[in-house]
Amino acid sequence: MGGESRQPIVEVRGVTKRYQAQSLDTPDVLRDLSLTVHAGDALAIVGPSGSGKSTLLNLIGTLDHPTRGQVIIDGDDVSQMDERRLAVYRGHHVGFIFQDHHLLPQCSAIENVLVPTLAHRSLRKEGDPALRAQALLERAGLSDHLHQRPGQLSGGQCQRVAVVRALINKPKLLLADEPTGALDRKSAVALGDLLIELNQSEGVTLIVVTHSDALAERLGCVRHMRDGLLEPVR
Ligand SMILES: Nc1ncnc2c1ncn2[C@@H]1O[C@H](COP(=O)(O)OP(=O)(O)OP(=O)(O)O)[C@@H](O)[C@H]1O
Numbered sequence: 001m002g003g004e005s006r007q008p009i010v011e012v013r014g015v016t017k018r019y020q021a022q023s024l025d026t027p028d029v030l031r032d033l034s035l036t037v038h039a040g041d042a043l044a045i046v047g048p049s050g051s052g053k054s055t056l057l058n059l060i061g062t063l064d065h066p067t068r069g070q071v072i073i074d075g076d077d078v079s080q081m082d083e084r085r086l087a088v089y090r091g092h093h094v095g096f097i098f099q100d101h102h103l104l105p106q107c108s109a110i111e112n113v114l115v116p117t118l119a120h121r122s123l124r125k126e127g128d129p130a131l132r133a134q135a136l137l138e139r140a141g142l143s144d145h146l147h148q149r150p151g152q153l154s155g156g157q158c159q160r161v162a163v164v165r166a167l168i169n170k171p172k173l174l175l176a177d178e179p180t181g182a183l184d185r186k187s188a189v190a191l192g193d194l195l196i197e198l199n200q201s202e203g204v205t206l207i208v209v210t211h212s213d214a215l216a217e218r219l220g221c222v223r224h225m226r227d228g229l230l231e232p233v234r
């Protein structure tokens with residue numbers, strides 16, 4: 001991580017976050033936090049429950065605004081963008097994976113993967129999204145399951161579909177919040193394999209919040225979060 005010649009893709013600069021619903025006697029959730037992530041990095045963020053990991057990931061993913069400070073993604077200050085621009089920005093540049101797969105139960109695996117392409121017709125110039133969806137699902141080991149619905153797939157298979165869906169629009173950034181939290185050990189290992197393979201082959205920058213030491217140690221860099229701050233790199 002951190003080759004100086006490479007472009008920073010994420011720059012979090014002096015970010016403080018305080019939720020409106022917080023009571024006055026609780027400290028800020030993020031406290032003047034800074035973080036730089038370079039294009040192509042694979043970063044794990046680990047730390048105790050409540051330390052602010054999801055809050056940080058949501059700010060990087062432009063799902064929420066910082067109270068103070070800046071979030072710069074690939075040179076664009078997203079803390080300044082309005083909601084309409086942000087929605088377009090997210091659709092093009094950011095893929096999300098959550099603990100639960102959030103697939104549409106009535107749609108097949110490949111239909112679920114194609115949902116994010118519906119809102120971004122301009123991306124279709126880059127080839128048939130159905131072919132890309134099929135190729136990615138095959139790489140994820142799901143060749144035999146393209147037309148099955150989530151109810152007909154295992155939890156691990158659903159989560160791999162969710163990874164492919166997050167990548168279908170070729171985002172620069174793939175953000176995952178406890179992606180293996182609901183999986184057994186074998187499925188968690190398979191999901192880790194898939195994330196690492198896609199980081200390397202697609203060049204997508206990967207930021208993973210995880211409670212799994214096994215997954216964190218497989219990524220290129222691990223940062224520890226505590227009480228709203230990232231500990232210095234050891
Ligand atoms: N929408 C909200 N309104 C008020 N407080 C919030 C909100 N979201 C999170 N918090 C608080 O912010 C703190 C950090 O929460 P966050 O979800 O970022 O922690 P986390 O490190 O992801 O924890 P976990 O490992 O349990 O997922 C917690 O004290 C939480 O209660």
Ligand SMILES: [Mg+2]
Nearest residue numbers: 053054055177
């Ligand atoms: Mg969390």
